[in-house]
Amino acid sequence: METHIGFELCTAGRAERISVNGTFTIEPGMLIAQSPAFPMIEVTRSSDYRAVLLQDAIENILPVISQTLSPSTIPAITPYMLLTDEQQTHFLDSIARIQDKEQLLREISHPARHKMLSTIIRLLRQETLLEHAFLFSAQLAEQPQQMSRRRQVMLHFLVALNLDHRQHRTVQYYADKQNMTPRHFADIIKQESGYTPMEWINMITINQAKNLLRHPDTQVKDVAAQLGFPEQFTFRKYFKTHTGMSPTEYQRMG
Numbered sequence: 001m002e003t004h005i006g007f008e009l010c011t012a013g014r015a016e017r018i019s020v021n022g023t024f025t026i027e028p029g030m031l032i033a034q035s036p037a038f039p040m041i042e043v044t045r046s047s048d049y050r051a052v053l054l055q056d057a058i059e060n061i062l063p064v065i066s067q068t069l070s071p072s073t074i075p076a077i078t079p080y081m082l083l084t085d086e087q088q089t090h091f092l093d094s095i096a097r098i099q100d101k102e103q104l105l106r107e108i109s110h111p112a113r114h115k116m117l118s119t120i121i122r123l124l125r126q127e128t129l130l131e132h133a134f135l136f137s138a139q140l141a142e143q144p145q146q147m148s149r150r151r152q153v154m155l156h157f158l159v160a161l162n163l164d165h166r167q168h169r170t171v172q173y174y175a176d177k178q179n180m181t182p183r184h185f186a187d188i189i190k191q192e193s194g195y196t197p198m199e200w201i202n203m204i205t206i207n208q209a210k211n212l213l214r215h216p217d218t219q220v221k222d223v224a225a226q227l228g229f230p231e232q233f234t235f236r237k238y239f240k241t242h243t244g245m246s247p248t249e250y251q252r253m254g
Helices: 058-065 071-076 085-107 111-137 149-164 171-177 182-193 197-213 220-226 232-243 247-252
Strands: 004-012 015-019 022-026 030-034 040-045 050-057 080-082
Touching: 004 085, 004 111, 030 111, 040 197, 050 058, 050 085, 050 111, 085 111, 149 171, 149 182, 149 197, 171 182, 171 197, 182 197, 197 220, 197 232, 197 247, 220 232, 220 247, 232 247
Parallel strands: none
Antiparallel strands: 004 030, 004 050, 015 022, 015 040, 030 080
């Protein structure tokens, strides 16, 4: 499963999410950054929640952003902001423009024209993403704040967890990545966030499962495979343990 980064604009309803900065409520007009650097867990969402999403593969955007933003600046950024009406319109217009060109691309068969339009779409997508990343960068102080060692451990864990949770769901794995004992590692994560590493692992995995199951045509076996479970039965048991319902029951809730 490819890792993406991007932005989500809430257009209706409300949702509550947990991030490393605490719990926050999403409401219409709010733009949310989606990136392994800003891990989030969705707690609740209203039945009328609607959002528009623009994403790109992480390898297409990260090299550009990393030229200007260092890892030490990431914790200083709150991964959500309320846009003005004008900014919302601009974001939606940019997405509509990209979608129009994507529709045109499906109608073009000439290889050279297809390649040229594909490049235009890629550049438009990158421009829109970087333009809105620039809005978030206004939060940065003139002098970057020094991160504590414990905060670094927490941030590195959450980034690694978002990237690797489909293959690795043990505390030992993430402790080893930072050359720490599982106990010491767990103490730091608990003190920094209020949750244990295992709680974070389960929350991230279930959150991802719920996102996949919200698509009505998605089969449970495909979700299990995308999340790295050895078979459908194991995933069903895991999901029910942590949510109190089966994946199929959750999917029927719509």
